[in-house]
Amino acid sequence: MAKADAWGAPEGTAFERRKARGDGLAGNTRLIAEPAYRRLLAAEPLLRRSIPALIIIFLIVIAALRVLSLMNERDEAERDVKAVLGLAAGQMANAISADPTAASSGAIDLLESTSRQGAMGRSHVLVITDSAFKIIAVSPLSTGWQGRSLDSLVLDGQPLFMFGDRAGVMDVSIGGQDWYAAVSLTRDRKNAAAVLVPQEAVFDSWRKTVSLNVTLFVLTAGVLIIILYAYFGQASRAQTADRIYLEAHQRIDMALVRGRCGLWDWDMVRGKMYWSRSMYDMLGYEPCNSMLSFGEVDDIIHPEDGDLFELANKIVEREIDHIDQVFRMRHADGQWVWMRARAQVIDPEAPEI
Structure with missing residues (x-):
């Protein structure tokens, strides 16, 4: 003091x-720094009030981008599975057309070979039918579809049985569940090959990704x-x-x-x-x-x-x-x-x- x-x-x-x-x-420090400092002090209340709005906008933008990304992933998964189903059904129909015995004595071997080549999972169902769409062979056998009529099992899939692979891969219903199904007819239309998979199994991995992203x-x-x-x-x-x-x-x-x-x-x-x-x-x-x-x-x-x-x-x-x-x-x-x-x-x- x-x-x-x-x-x-x-x-x-x-x-x-x-x-x-x-x-x-x-001196020069004041001339350079003080105007910016005073502007910062004047803008501080506005910046403080804008922080909540900026955080909300940030969260909305992040959420929108992730939703778009997840929807794109879902569309890609759907396109991939449809491509695999169509190719597998067409491959089996062509193999039967080239060797008619493949629809009888060699049916199981054909189904297993197609499943391995197409990297099918346990949820995929491969079917060979006669001209009346009665199931001759099915993999896996645990489905219990052997000897049943495929067109009676598959609802909302009549274009598949009328036009075969020209109908493409369709959304159908089996036992109250949504499935993807592809049917391909042989050239003489005496047999048909079908590949089906539950939509729940297709999007199981995608749903886990959605759950992780939401968390x-x-x-x-x-x-x-x-x-x-x-x-x-x-x-x-x-x-x-x-x-x-x-x-x-x-x-x-x-x-x-x-x-x-x-x-x-x-x-x-x-x-x-x-x-x-x-x-x-x-x-x-x-x-x-x-x-x-x-x-x-x-x-x-x-x-x-x-x-x-x-x-x-x-x-x-x-x-x-x-x-x-x-x-x-x-x-x-x-x-x-x-x-x-x-x-x-x-x-x-x-x-x-």
Whole structure:
């Protein structure tokens, strides 16, 4: 703390030059940075209010992209399975047309061979029928379709039995479930080959992917909501802390001004000082928010009263651990002002006791 009294002798100081540069940031730094900083402060409330909307938009965009991607994957899975069914049915019909015995004695071998070549799964059903669409051979046998009429099992699939492979692969119903079915007729129309698969089995992997994506989306949304809540909670606490700090700072400044005292914060490591506004008022200088250098402060201390560099060396050498000194400082109008400085040296890196 410092207590002031007036004394004489006018002379120019570095503080007059600082006053000409203005408060806060100095020189070119201020010209470049301060406008952007002020714009940022002005835009901060708008940015704070826009954060929830931005998060919601982000989640909507992510959800829309994933839905489109998943629907595309579903369409690709459907196209692939239809292509496999059509090719397998056509291959079996061609094999029977080339060798009619394949529809009787070699039926099982034909079904197994087609299943291996087409990489069929356990859910695929391969069928060979006669001209009346009565099932001659079926794989797997566990379906229990052997000897039954295929056209009676398959609902909504009449075009398949009328036009064969020209009808393409159709959505049909078997036992109340949705299936994909492809039927191909032999050239003499005495036999038919069919390949079928439940849609549930086709999209089983896709449904697992959908479930995983939904879980990840929900977790992501939950994390963002928690972060948003924490951000606004922290912002609210920061605003409260800033308000308390400003109020306390104003009270301290008011007390210092009324007591004709000033506050110094001297950073030995960086060689910088912070002065309270009351310190500037006592010496008649324009207050500024930037730190002062050793040289700037030493320039306005009377040369007969010592200098800061000598005092700093004593502190660094640990010759003293506190300051209680009377000296003169130059007022802005040229007078000398008597000051009494009292301070305690604090080592920020010292371990706590």
